[in-house]
Amino acid sequence: MRAPGGMPLLSVEDLTVDFGEGTAKVLSDVSFELRRDEVLGIVGETGAGKSVLARALIDLLPEGGRIVGGDLRLDGASILDMDAAERRQMRGGRIALIGTNAKALLDPVETVGAQIARVLRAHKPCSRKEAWAAAVDLLAQVGIVNPERRARAYPHQLSGGMAQRVVIAMAMVANPEVVLADDATLGLDATIQVQVLDLLVKRCRDLGAGVVLITHDLGIIAHYCDRVAIMKDGRIVELDEVGHFLEAPKDGYSRTLLDAAKVRPTPRTGEAADETGEHAPCLLEIGRLVKTFPISGTTEVVRAIDDVSFSVRKGETLALVGESGSGKTTVGQCLVRLLESDSGGIAFDGTDITNMPAHQFRPLRRRIQMVFQEPYVALNPRWPVRALIGEPLQLDPALDRGARARRARELLDLVHLPARLADSYPHELTAGEQKRVGIARALATGPDFVVFDEPTTALDIRVRAQIIDLVRDLQAEIGMSALFITHDLNSVRSLAHNVAVMRHGKIVEYGETEAIFARPAQDYTRMLLAAELPIEQGAAQRERAETLRLAGTA
Structure with missing residues (x-):
């Protein structure tokens, strides 16, 4: 990483922000400098104040937010002393903000090319024709194929990665001096995330701009940033x-x-290795599974699962990895019979459950459970936690109300949640707590097999590690088998015994985790691994990643 030099481009001096008298300070005495051609990473967990900091820097604090102390200086001039017109020109002109969830940031009723052109004309004198040409050219520069056609598209017609590229183009169109990227790749596939970050950093380096890269992913910091600031409770605790x-x-x-x-x-050693070795009995076996979905308005279908076969032994965790749309979640939903497959077979503990009538499968549902990707959506918002966890226990007629209440308390303890949360509702919980409730609910009936659908996606660093440790502990304590659906390869390396790589509904590679990571056989697998950002390898990994990505896309 290059060392920063020269005079500060942006200076933040003892910045303090609150949301009205009597409220706690959201930012307290935050100070740092950003130089030209520098990438400064800012890391912190949810509630640390990262997004408030980004919005304070661009004078876009949420309603009620106010700067009550300190100063912000751009090229030595105080931003706080600027008049309204100067601040409007600064926003998007000299300082640009790139947020997360690109489609929500774009106007749904205007073409993306027109939106980029409008931003340019707000900051640079040019005609409509010149602005449109510049927008198309910039879309090409950010890697969008057929930019003229894509410029005439609306946001809903673009993929998530493509929409994020449009947002980057919009931020860069006026050649800003400072770019604020606030979790700009959150929720994107690992391969798309790396492409977007490579593009953003290269574009800023070319312009000599300074970048503030706000994230909760230390892997991103290790691979892209020159310096890092760690935030906690509205303060920078290390720089x-x-x-x-x-x-x-x-x-x-x-x-x-x-x-x-x-x-x-x-x-991999001792008792755990024996229990998950090749001699362990098979618990789940999938044979040539197919699931299709009709394409609206046509007679064609999408083969979401295309001739998929794999098995899971008792006590084993199989990771199912691949990009969005590869069919991973559809496989999980077919296994627990939330979706009915078109053909193929599903055998659980020696019993064919593929076409088993619902009344026969219902008793088996106690042994096969699923933890959903979006727990807030999956949890009934009108029920407290104790009711959410207690509902599956009604499958056991031997348990009365008192026994179910005791079991609910045991489950809260099992997933390391305090008993006081039993009377809380889903909206009162953090994302990590919601995930834990989802896991407790799935474990209520003592299942032998659990499908975990993206259990660590978009979680804070510590919460993600806690969820991984929790699944590992549960496996050791109750001998649970699991299908771990994810695109978080760091989690795979920490948790899974075997890996199945999916692409376009098919499994393209299958094997032991260590072997897949050390010697991937398929170009697609190499591309996925190249997109991994482990903190242990840092900058040296970038050269290897670039080589692998080129090999994977050749």
Whole structure:
């Protein structure tokens, strides 16, 4: 990583923000400098104040937010002293903000080309024709194929990765001096995330712009940033060069985050290895499974699952990995009979359950459960936690109301949630707590097999590590088998015994986790692994990743 030099481009001096008298300070005495051609990473968990900081820098604080102390300086001039017209020109002109969830940031009733052209004309004198040509050219520069046609598309006609590229183009169109990227790749596939970050950083380097890269992913920091600031409770607790931070973080909280982000080796020795070895009995076997969905307005179908076969032994975790749309979640839903497959077979503990009538499958549902990707959507918002966890226990007629209440308390303890949350509702819980409730609910009936659908996606560093440790502990304590659906390869390396790689509804590679990571056979698998951003390898990994990505797309 290049060392920053020269005078500060952006100076933040003792910045303090609150949301009205009597409220706690959301930011307290935050200070840092950003130089030209520097990428500064800002890391913190949910509630640390990262997004408020980004919006304070661009004078777009949420309603009620106000700067009550400190100063912001752009090229030595105080932003706080600017008049309204100067601030409008600064926003999008000299300082640009790139947020997450690109489709929500774009106007749904205007073409993306027109939106980019409008931003350019607001900051640079040019005609409509010149602005349109510049928009199309910029779309080409951010890697969008057939930019003239895509410029005439509406946001809903673009993929998530393509929409994020449009947002980057919109932010860069006026050649800003400072780019604020606030979790700009959150929720994207790993391969798309790397492409977007490569593009963003290269574009800013070419312009000599400074970048503030806000994230909760230390892998992104290790691979893209020159310096890193660690935020906690509205304060910066550590600020250092990335290399120094990764080698020896000074603050206790920083060390905790770094430890949580490291890969946890999957247990391979002793009793655990015997239980999940090749002689362990098979619990689940899938044979040539097919699931199609009709394409609206046509007679054609999408083969979401296309001749898929695999097995899971008792006590084993199989990771099912692949990009969005590869068919991973559809496989999981077919296994628990939320979707009916078109053909093929599903055998559970030696019993064919493929076409089993619902009344016969219902008793088996106690043994096969699923943890859903979006727990907030899957949890009834009108029920407290105790009712959500207790509902599956009604499958056991031997349990009365008192026994179900006791079991619910045991389950809360099992997933490390305090008993006081039993009377809380889903909206009162954090994302990590919601995930844990989803896991507790799935474990209520003592299942032998659990499908985990993206259980670590978009979680804070420590919460993600806690969920991984929780699944590992449960496997050791109750001998649970699992299908772990994810695109988080760090989690795979920490948890799974075997890996199945899916693409376009098919399994293209299958094998032991260590072997797949060390010697991937397929170009597509190599491309997925190249998109991994492990903190242990940092900048050196970028050269290898670039080589692998080129090989995977050749």
